[in-house]
Amino acid sequence: MATYFVGDIQGCFDDLQDLLQQANFNPQCDQLWLTGDLVARGPKSLETLRFVKGLGTAAITVLGNHDLHLLAIDAGLAKLNPKDKTQSIFNAEDKDELLLWLRQQPLLAYHEDFNIIMVHAGISPQWTQHQAALYAEEVNAQLRGDDYQILLAHMYGAHPDYWQGELQGFDRLRFIINAFTRMRFCAPSGQLEFHNKHSPAENDNAQHIPWYEVAGSHLDGAHVIFGHWAALEGHCSHKNATTLDTGCVWGNSLTMLRWEDKAVFSVSCPIHAT
Template sequence: MATYFVGDIQGCFDDLQHLLQQADFDPQQDQLWLTGDLVARGPKSLETLRFVKGLGTSAITILGNHDLHLLAIDAGLAKLNPKDKTQPIFDADDKDELLQWLRQQPLLAHHEAYNIIMVHAGISPQWTQQQAKQYAQEVNAQLRGDDYLALLTNMYGAQPDYWSEGLQGFDRLRFIINAFTRMRFCASDGQLEFHNKHSPATNSNTQHIPWYEVAGPHLDDAHVIFGHWAALEGECSHENATTLDTGCVWGNSLTMLRWEDKAVFSVPCPIYAT
């Protein structure tokens, strides 16, 4: 049995299939862990959802910002981005089944045997990994509950951008969601910054620090695998973190890591997003 971790698919279904063929992935024996953002800019978001759902326990996926946005669109709480190619999902006969399944997926997954935490964007530098697990469960409990529409209604926005254990209600849940699904740079004290999408190499603002370089307890124990930040191009400066979003939708590549031997598999991708 092999354990594979793959970066953001974003509807690049054919590229995912090529990657799995390259690695000889066997769903009867192997397990595929996906860093979220199954849907959005690529041409086959519907096929991607169906495939991952169909893998059953052979797939572990978490929610990314595009996945949450998809749920909000379906609920009539957000508008479809013209750049996203997700309309076929809303036209599909199995839409309700697919989105019900998506809504049950977590914000954080922990591979206990290998002590790996998988998140979409990262872990707030103000949190321990145990706290991150707890906070992820708070959001997932609300998202999976009968009142999930209230969460989808109130999840948008950039405030609060600094964590306090005293945060309550939707302010608290919004920060948790933003840290797990939108974070790239932070200030040195862990304050979230949402506008800077550059790579660390091209970042000119010295007050903006990659979340994984901010001093804190967030990378002290389990190894963290994340996606979301395509501009990193697979490069992460922290020894206890690995990034896997290599910008497939932007015409770069789709990347997958086999954990047991650290083999890296990659396929070049056409430009899907403009």
Template sequence: MATYFVGDIQGCFDDLQHLLQQASFDPDQDQLWLTGDLVARGPKSLETLRFVKQLGSGAVTVLGNHDLHLLAIDAGLAKLNPKDKTQAIFAAEDKDELLLWLRQQPLLAYHEAFNIIMVHAGISPQWSQQQAKLYAEEVNMQLRGDDYQTLLAHMYGTHPDYWQDELQGFDRLRFIINAFTRMRFCAPDGQLEFHNKHSPAENDNAQHIPWYEVAGPHLDGAHVIFGHWAALEGNCGHENATTLDTGCVWGSSLTMLRWEDKAVFSVPCPVHAI
């Protein structure tokens, strides 16, 4: 049995299949961990959802910002981005089953045997890893409940952008969602920055620091695996963090890591995003 971690798929189903073939992935024995954003800009988001769901316990995925946006569109709370290619999902006979399954997925997954935390974007530098697990579950409980649409209606926005333990209600849940699914740069004190999507090498603002380089307890303990930030090109340079989004949907590559021997697999991808 092998455990594989793969970066953002974003509907690039064929590229995922090529990658799994390259690694000789065995769905009957191996396990696939996905960093979220299963859907969006690639051509086969529906096929991607169906494939990951049918793997059952052989797959572990966390929710990314595009996955949450898909749920909000289905609830009539957001509009389809013209760049997204998810229309087939809404016309599918199994749409309700697929989206119910998606809504049950966590913001944070923990691999106990390997002491690995997987998230989509990152962990707030103001949190310990234990706090991150608890805060993720706060959102997951709301999202899995009957009133999940109210959460989706209030999740959009960039404020508050600084964590305080006293945060309550949807302000609290919105910050948690943004940290786990949208974060890239932070201020030195951990304040979230939402607009800078460059790589750290291209960043010219001294007040914008990659979240994993901000001083804090967030990377003490478990190794953290994340996606979301394609501009990092699969390299964050931190000994206790690994990033796997290598921009498949933008015509770069799809990357997968086999944890047991740290073997890296990669396939070049055609340009899917407009």
């Protein structure tokens, strides 16, 4: 049995299949962990959802910002981004089944044997890893409930951008969602910054620090695997974190890591996002 971790698919289904074939992935005995954003700007979001769902227990995925946006569109709470190629999902006969499955997925997944935490964007520097797991479950409990649409209606926005334990209601849940699914840079205090999508090398603002370089205990303990930040091109400066989004949808590559021997598999991708 082998355990594979793969970066953001974003509907690049054919590229995923090429990568799995290269690694000789066997769903009968192997397991595939995905960093979220299964859908969006690639050409086959519907096929990607069906495939990952069809893997059953052989696949573990977390929710990304594009996955949550898909759920909000279906609930009539957001509009389809013209750049996203997800209309086929809403036309599919199995749409309800697929989206019900999607909203059952967690914001944080923990691999007990390897002591690995997987999230989409990161862990707030103001949290411990134990707190992160608890806060993720707060959101997941709401998202899996019958009134999940109320959460989706209140999840958009950049405030509050600083964590305080006394945050309540949708302000609290919004911060948690933003930290897990949108975070890249932070201020040294841990305050979230949402506009800077550059790489750290291209960053010219000294007050913007990658979330994994901010002082805190958020990376003490389990190794953290994340995606979301394509501009990192797979490079992370912290020894206890690994990033796997290498910008497949932008014409770069799709990257997968086999944890047991740290073998890295990669396929070059055509430009899908326009």
